[in-house]
Amino acid sequence: MTDLLALRGLTKAYPGVVANDDVSLAIAPGEIHALLGENGAGKSTLVKMIYGLVKPDAGQMEMQGSTFAPSDPRAARGAGVGMVFQHFSLFDALSVAENIALGMETPPPMRTLAARILEVSDTYGLPLSPDRTVGDLSAGERQRVEIIRCLLQDPKLLIMDEPTSVLTPQEVEILFETLRKLSAEGTAILYISHKLEEIRALCDAATILRGGKVVGTCVPRDTSARDMAELMVGSTLTTPKASSHSTGDVALAVTGLSAASPSAFGMALRDVTFDVHVGEVLGIGGVAGNGQDELLAVLSGELAAGPGMVAFQGRDMHGIGPEARRGLGVLSAPEERLGHAAAPNMSLTENAMLTGAAREGLARRGLLDWAKTRAFAQRIISDFDVRTPGPENAARSLSGGNLQKFVIGREVLQKPDVLVVNQPTWGVDAAAAAAIRQALLDLAAGGAAVVVISQDLDELMEISDRFAALNEGQLSAPRPTAGLDVEQIGLMLGGAHGMEVAHV
Amino acid sequence: MDLSAINPILLIAAMIAAATPILLAAIGELVVERAGVLNLGVEGMMITGAVCGFIITVNTGSPTIGFIAAAVGGAVLSLLFAFLTQVALANQVASGLALTLFGLGLSALMGQSYVGIKPPRTETTPLGPLADIPVIGPIVFGHDLIVYLGLAIVAATWAVLTFTRVGLVLRAVGENHDAAHALGYKVKRIRTLAILFGGACAGLGGAYISLIRVPQWTEGMTAGVGWIALALVVFASWKPWRVLLGAYLFGGITQLQLNLQGAGVAIPVEYLAMSPYVVTIIVLVILSADKSRAPGSLGRTFHASG
Numbered sequence: 001m002t003d004l005l006a007l008r009g010l011t012k013a014y015p016g017v018v019a020n021d022d023v024s025l026a027i028a029p030g031e032i033h034a035l036l037g038e039n040g041a042g043k044s045t046l047v048k049m050i051y052g053l054v055k056p057d058a059g060q061m062e063m064q065g066s067t068f069a070p071s072d073p074r075a076a077r078g079a080g081v082g083m084v085f086q087h088f089s090l091f092d093a094l095s096v097a098e099n100i101a102l103g104m105e106t107p108p109p110m111r112t113l114a115a116r117i118l119e120v121s122d123t124y125g126l127p128l129s130p131d132r133t134v135g136d137l138s139a140g141e142r143q144r145v146e147i148i149r150c151l152l153q154d155p156k157l158l159i160m161d162e163p164t165s166v167l168t169p170q171e172v173e174i175l176f177e178t179l180r181k182l183s184a185e186g187t188a189i190l191y192i193s194h195k196l197e198e199i200r201a202l203c204d205a206a207t208i209l210r211g212g213k214v215v216g217t218c219v220p221r222d223t224s225a226r227d228m229a230e231l232m233v234g235s236t237l238t239t240p241k242a243s244s245h246s247t248g249d250v251a252l253a254v255t256g257l258s259a260a261s262p263s264a265f266g267m268a269l270r271d272v273t274f275d276v277h278v279g280e281v282l283g284i285g286g287v288a289g290n291g292q293d294e295l296l297a298v299l300s301g302e303l304a305a306g307p308g309m310v311a312f313q314g315r316d317m318h319g320i321g322p323e324a325r326r327g328l329g330v331l332s333a334p335e336e337r338l339g340h341a342a343a344p345n346m347s348l349t350e351n352a353m354l355t356g357a358a359r360e361g362l363a364r365r366g367l368l369d370w371a372k373t374r375a376f377a378q379r380i381i382s383d384f385d386v387r388t389p390g391p392e393n394a395a396r397s398l399s400g401g402n403l404q405k406f407v408i409g410r411e412v413l414q415k416p417d418v419l420v421v422n423q424p425t426w427g428v429d430a431a432a433a434a435a436i437r438q439a440l441l442d443l444a445a446g447g448a449a450v451v452v453i454s455q456d457l458d459e460l461m462e463i464s465d466r467f468a469a470l471n472e473g474q475l476s477a478p479r480p481t482a483g484l485d486v487e488q489i490g491l492m493l494g495g496a497h498g499m500e501v502a503h504v
Numbered sequence: 505m506d507l508s509a510i511n512p513i514l515l516i517a518a519m520i521a522a523a524t525p526i527l528l529a530a531i532g533e534l535v536v537e538r539a540g541v542l543n544l545g546v547e548g549m550m551i552t553g554a555v556c557g558f559i560i561t562v563n564t565g566s567p568t569i570g571f572i573a574a575a576v577g578g579a580v581l582s583l584l585f586a587f588l589t590q591v592a593l594a595n596q597v598a599s600g601l602a603l604t605l606f607g608l609g610l611s612a613l614m615g616q617s618y619v620g621i622k623p624p625r626t627e628t629t630p631l632g633p634l635a636d637i638p639v640i641g642p643i644v645f646g647h648d649l650i651v652y653l654g655l656a657i658v659a660a661t662w663a664v665l666t667f668t669r670v671g672l673v674l675r676a677v678g679e680n681h682d683a684a685h686a687l688g689y690k691v692k693r694i695r696t697l698a699i700l701f702g703g704a705c706a707g708l709g710g711a712y713i714s715l716i717r718v719p720q721w722t723e724g725m726t727a728g729v730g731w732i733a734l735a736l737v738v739f740a741s742w743k744p745w746r747v748l749l750g751a752y753l754f755g756g757i758t759q760l761q762l763n764l765q766g767a768g769v770a771i772p773v774e775y776l777a778m779s780p781y782v783v784t785i786i787v788l789v790i791l792s793a794d795k796s797r798a799p800g801s802l803g804r805t806f807h808a809s810g
Contacts, residue, residue, distance in 0.1 A: 053686065073688030089683035091676050092800060102676050103687050107669070 002065060004029045004188045005050070005157055010059035012045055019045035021212040022059070027157065032179065032189045034199040034220060037209035038232055038401075038429040043192050046209070047159050050190070051083045052076035064156075077105060082150030083159040084143065092135035096145055099134055103149040120151050124178045140171035147178065158182065159190045164198060176202055194232070194429045196225035210234050233431040247465065248278035250314075251449035252299070252330070252418045257309040259298050267291040269298065272475040274468060276418065276449040281440065282478060283464030284453045286493060288423070291473040292453050293335065296422045299451065300332035301325045312418060327358040329417035333407050335426065335453075337400060341407040344396035348388065351395050352377040352410055359414045376413070384409035385435065401428040405436060412439050419443060420451040425459060437463050457489065469493045510763050516643045516756075518763075520651060521717065523755025525550070525709040525726075527654045529733035530740070530747045531661055532705025537737055538665065539698035540678035540801035544600025545585050546706050547730025548607020553578035553707025554714035555611040558623055558721045567626040571650065571711050578707020579700045581607055586699040590692045593805050604730070612723045619721055626650075626716050650712050655748075657705065662744040674698065678799035681806040691806050706730065732781075739788030742799065746791060754784040 003026040012020045019042045027033045037043045048054040050061065052070030061068040063079055070076035073083075090099050097114050101107035108116065114130040121128040126144040134145060143163060150158055160179075164172045179189055179202065191203055199206060200220045208216045208231045216231045257272040269291050276282045286292065297303035298310065301322040310317040312330055320328070334340045342351045353373045357363045362373045377391035384405040388398055395403060408424055424440065425433035441463055444450045453470070454460055460467055461481060468478040469492040476492045529546050536543050556577030561570030581603065588599040626648050628635070634645040665671035674694060677684045681691045713729070714721055732754060740746035757780040765776055 052688070073686070077688070085686060089680070089686040091679040091683060093679050093797070094672075094676065098672055098676075101669070102672060102684075102689075 003027060003062075004031075004064060005068070006062045007046075007050070008060045008062070010046065010049060010056045010061070012049060012054060012056050018212050020049070020056070023209070023212070023214055024059075025207045025214065025217075027188045027190060029156070029188055030183050030186045031205060032183050032191055032203045034203035034206035035190060035192045035209065036194065036196075036199065036206050036228060036232055038194065038431060041209040041232070042212040043209055044161065045212075047083065047161060047190065047192065050076065050157075051081060051159060074105065077103075077153060077155075080154070080156035081159065082153060082155035082157070083161070084146045084150060084163055085161055090134050090142055090145060092133070094134060095130065096128060096132050096134060096137075097130040099145055100130075100149045100152065103146075104153060116152060117148055120148050124148075124151065124181060125174060126178060140174075143171075143175070147175075151182075155187060157188045157190060159192070161192045162194075163191075164193065164195060172198070196220075196228050196430070199228070200225060208232055229430045232429070247280040248447075250275045251278050251312065252276045252451070253311045253314075254299075255309060255311070257298060257305055259294060259303055259305050259309075261291075261294050262297070262303060263293075266294055267473045269294050270473045272470075272473075274475060274478050276451055278417075278447055278449055279444055280466065281444045281450045281452060281464045283460030283467045283481065284451065284470050284475070285455070285457055285460050285467060285489070286470040288335075288455055290471050292422055292470060294473075295470065296332055296334055296420055296453060299330070299418075299420045300334070301330075323358060326355060326414075329359075330420075331355070331359075331411045331414055331416035331418070332420040333411045333422070333424065335422040337403045337407055338396060342395040342403060345394055347394055348381070348386075348391040348398075348406060349374050349377045351406075352380060352391070355410060356414055359416075380406055380409040380413055383413065384439070385432075401432045404428050405432055408436050408439065412443050415446075416443070416448055418449045418451070420453070422453040423455065424452060425454075425456065433459075467492070510767055513639060513642050515759065515763055517646055519752070519756035519759045520643070520647065521755075522759040523752045524651050524654050525712045525717065525729050526733050526736065526755055527658065527748060527751035528650075528709030528712065529706045529730055530736045530751055531654070531658050531744060532702035532709075533733055534737045534740070534742060534744060534747055535661060535665075535674070535705075536698050536702035537802055538678045538742055538799055539674050539695050540681055540799050540804065540806075541589065541695050541699060542596045542600065542803040543582070543585055543603070543699060543702055544597060544734065545582070545603025545607065546702075546733050547726060547728065548604035549578040549581050549703045549706035550607075550710035550713075550726045550730045550733075551611040551724065552581045552607045552710065554710030554726060555615040555618075555721065556707065557711025558618060558714045559614065561623045561715055562618060562621055565624050567624060567715055570623075570715060571708060574707040574711030575704040576707070578705070578710065579703040581610075582699050582703025582706070583696075585703075586696045589805070590696050590699075593807060596803050596805070608724060615721045615723065619723075621720065623715050623719050623721075626719075648716060650708065650716070653708070658744050658748045665744065675799070678801055681801045681804070685806070685808055691808070695806070706733075709733070736784070736788070738798075739785060739792060741792045741797075746788065749791075750784055750788050753787055754780050757783050 006026045008024050010020050010023045023046055035043050045054060049056050052073045052075050068079060070079060097110055097117060100117060101113055107113055117128065117130045126148060128141060128144050128148060134142060163175060183189060193199055203220045206218050206220045207214055210232060218228065253275040255273050257269055259269045261268050267290055274282065294303060298305045301320060307318040308316055312328060317325065338344045343354065353362055353368060356376055360376050362369050362376065374391055380386065381388060381391060386406045387402050398406065408421065411419055424436050428436065437459065440450050440452060452460065452464060464481050466478040467481045467484060469476045471493060529550055533543065533546050553574035557570040557574030560573035561567050585599055585603050588594040589596050628646055629649050629652065631645045635641045665675060673689055677689060677691050677694050685691050710726055713726055718725060736747060736750045740750050761776040761779050765773055
């Protein structure tokens with residue numbers, strides 16, 4: 001069978017960086033082809049060239065044997081390329097049908113379009129109502145809008161840029177069913193991800209990019225996730241290793257903690273009790289939205305709890321705010337990187353100042369010591385391999401994984417006595433995730449107490465000494481991780497619906 | 505006090521005429537803002553239109569050519585704003601304020617030798633026997649062409665925004681310019697065209713003041729109407745028919761309070777003078793209690809990346 005799309009020697013350079021260097025790949029009709037790579041490996045640039053958003057500096061593209069050089073996305077769509085973006089390109093204030101009409105070259109009248117949307121959503125098992133306003137939809141539903149927008153134009157090639165990063169496990173299943181159906185009908189799919197198990201479950205072939213170059217191809221079904229990860233990273237992956245350490249006194253004790261959620265959609269904490277010892281990593285599992293954010297807020301001091309509920313080194317933390325807690329040695333890294341853990345428009349140096357001021361002595365008598373702060377930011381960048389031109393760059397300019405390394409690194413380097421982190425490796429590629437986990441283990445080995453809140457059970461099994469499950473605002477009794485099996489964890493999670501055990 | 509001095513038929517006709525400059529400027533600005541651009545230069549474009557229309561009308565003797573010149577004048581000035589914000593990526597608020605100051609100065613310079621001249625009269629639209637219908641005739645059919653043009657622009661703007669693809673693309677660009685760009689729409693081109701439309705409408709509105717309402721040329725004669733138009737767009741929740749309602753309400757009450765002042769009503773002049781603002785704000789605030797909101801990208805600078 002001839003290739004549907006063939007890329008030969010594509011090269012694209014930006015000032016200071018070669019995003020794609022002599023990239024070649026071929027996709028057959030109906031093939032699900034994975035494009036793998038770490039953050040910044042050049043995956044997005046490559047698909048932008050196929051979709052006509054970026055023009056290559058050198059190299060050719062061929063579509064069904066004839067030259068393909070789209071000057072803009074319209075031309076690409078006209079040639080049968082559809083793309084579902086990582087950050088959805090949707091208009092909140094417009095209806096589903098209007099959003100879909102905008103992505104089509106010659107949309108039919110609204111009434112016909114609505115009927116076709118219903119028809120396609122039915123065929124592919126993607127329930128969606130054409131009249132709803134997109135702003136009211138969930139992440140999964142928004143993605144359906146994008147997919148249906150592409151499908152209505154009968155694409156020959158569908159590009160999906162990290163489609164599962166915002167989906168629940170059930171939504172991922174629905175998506176995979178749809179993609180398999182499409183592939184069976186002859187639509188080729190270029191699937192970008194760094195979730196290796198997903199790729200093994202779904203894709204027929206994979207091209208691996210590193211530093212803008214193709215470093216390998218493989219058949220994902222016959223290749224282990226570990227081998228693919230090593231190709232991506234370019235070095236042997238080291239599984240985080242806990243050095244043997246003994247646990248000491250209770251560092252943080254939480255007793256009968258109950259707190260209402262500040263958000264209307266939040267979950268109140270109910271009678272949460274646990275303690276963390278010096279040198280210990282406590283893992284708290286459960287699906288997000290079960291009180292995870294509230295628990296972190298209470299421990300960091302953002303959310304007030306009653307007297308006697310939270311004690312640090314035997315001292316009641318009631319009435320002590322976040323900044324004072326940082327001074328005492330209780331640090332935290334919240335889940336939301338942009339907006340909560342970091343101020344998006346401020347530079348890395350300024351962000352380093354924001355939480356590091358007290359413990360690192362960056363401010364004296366109200367005056368800021370910028371030289372020292374810059375050195376601190378620089379230290380985070382080098383110690384945690386944060387890829388950025390320098391500390392003067394704005395936080396929002398970093399990719400998600402790099403910013404996460406910065407946010408975690410900023411807290412770890414302040415040598416906390418207690419560190420609470422929420423989803424420390426969410427959206428982070430394998431190598432960076434391993435580095436973050438190792439840093440947390442090293443911190444515990446150095447005598448800190450670490451609380452890791454995460455949805456990723458494998459991560460918790462890997463690094464925690466004890467494990468507890470947070471479900472509907474209630475925490476199960478912590479149990480030692482060693483010897484816990486999947487069934488026991490399932491029991492602990494109790495009614496935690498949809499929690500997929502060992503999904504990655 | 506002598507309320508019998510007020511002729512209700514003439515009053516209503518005058519109310520409609522009083523509302524027209526605000527209506528024209530506001531509907532133009534509505535289109536600009538729906539495309540995601542905040543142009544605070546409405547006042548400057550109006551006064552430039554006013555002086556351009558006045559000069560050309562006096563020199564050619566034709567108000568029609570004058571109004572066309574006014575629209576062109578407003579559009580040319582708005583092109584400066586389009587260049588600053590869409591090409592040079594300057595801040596929209598600062599550029600808009602600069603445009604107003606520049607327009608006021610430029611118009612004063614251009615109009616120096618036209619102060620005190622009376623322009624040729626703009627004829628009312630010859631609607632034949634319709635204008636002779638009692639009561640309805642003078643109120644509805646006794647106006648000049650620009651009044652009807654203003655209404656037509658409102659209706660057309662509504663229809664285009666609601667029913668056509670061009671309107672959908674314009675709203676999409678205003679709602680989320682990054683997404684519109686990703687879909688391949690020319691954000692800057694669409695915005696520049698919207699800005700030009702806004703400038704032309706503001707120019708027409710300005711010329712309506714200098715050629716019909718007053719009619720003569722005085723420096724700074726638009727006297728804040730552009731700012732009222734800007735506020736009206738927000739209070740009207742970016743909806744064309746509400747802009748019409750707001751403009752008629754404001755223009756109408758302005759006219760009414762002038763008549764009441766003339767009739768010597770025993771209410772302090774200051775209260776009468778503030779009444780149009782108060783009533784318009786109250787009505788439109790009540791109307792805007794629904795969940796409609798500003799276009800998502802309003803006032804944000806678009807910079808294509810990648």
